[in-house]
Amino acid sequence: MIGRNEPCWCGSGKKWKKCHYPDSGAPQIQVTPQLAQEYLRKYQIIIKTPEQIDGIRTSGKLAAQILTETCQKAQAGVTTQELNDFAHKLHEEAGAIPACLHYGTPPFPKSICTSLNDVICHGIPNDIPLKEGDILNIDVTCILNGYYGDCSMMVTIGEISPEKQLVVDVAYECLMRSVAILKPGVLISEIGKTIQSYASSHKCGTVDQFVGHGVGLDFHEGPQIPHCYNSIDIPIVPGMTFTIEPMINAGVKQAYVDADDEWTAYTKDGKPSAQWEHTLVITNDGHEILTPWERQK
Ligand code: MF3
Ligand code: CO
Ligand code: CO
Secondary structure, rough: OOOOOOEEEOOOOEHHOOOOOOOOOOOOOOOOOOHHHHHHHHHEEEOOHHHHHHHHHHHHHHHHHHHHHHHHOOOOOOOOHHHHHEEEEEHHHHHOOOOOOOOOOOOOOOEEEEEEEOEEEOOOOOOOOOOOOEEEEEEEEEOOOOOEEEEEEEEEOOOOHHHHHHHHHHHHHHHHHHHOOOOOOOOOHHHHHHHHHHHHHHOOOEEEOOOOOOOOEEEEOOEEEEOOOOOOEEEEEOOOOOEEOOOOOOOOOEEEEEEOOOOOOOOEEEEOOOOOOOEEEEEOOOEEOOOOOOOOO
């Protein structure tokens, strides 16, 4: 954490409080080639050009569209494998590649993630039909013309328990409240503070074993975006593109990963978990959501 009276991180030589200190009426942050180089070297953050942002916007829009249509298919009796096949076909029709397919080690076996009830994230589509009372996260990442857009939403199947409704609603609020604070000069650590303070005020656990991430030219770029309290005091600047994707648990925050498939992450106490995700870009005066989905009902 730098002090208010220390030199500003932008290299102006002025005190931080007189320069880019949040809400100081500071001059707009100019992303010079020097600043971009500094961010790459110090933090592995790729600040995007306007052309790259256009590409990520187009990919993000497609990801949000595929996500929306796939969520509309989710109902009792439908399997997550069927949702996977439907989403895969939409990628193909749009000339896009599903980024999840064969990603990582061991290679992720499907085209989307489907995380059901006590699955926190990275659930693998299978042949079990959805049933009344289920909550499901669907996570779509597409690659279009080489650019990545990453987003997810929750769907609820019929009547769900009050505990599940709470965690779905709290996770949604955590995402939207943390998106709302984004503008140049805000510290990455303020995102997690916004999320965890809201989640804990509703007695929900905030998962800290998985994080949001830079995205756009690659699936997972720097920086990491923790959703819990942290001390990553890097000011966000225009041209940064990253996800926020809080995973909120009705019970304890701890996750464990399935030893057989090495992907599926479950809550330790078996209680439900919920997650929503957007890809964002920081603009001169705030932010833009690059994955414009709308919450259903
Ligand atoms: N889409 C997920 C994210 O938000 C990552 C899924 S990786 C996969 O970062 F391999 F499981 F698909
Ligand atoms: Co993501
Ligand atoms: Co995702």
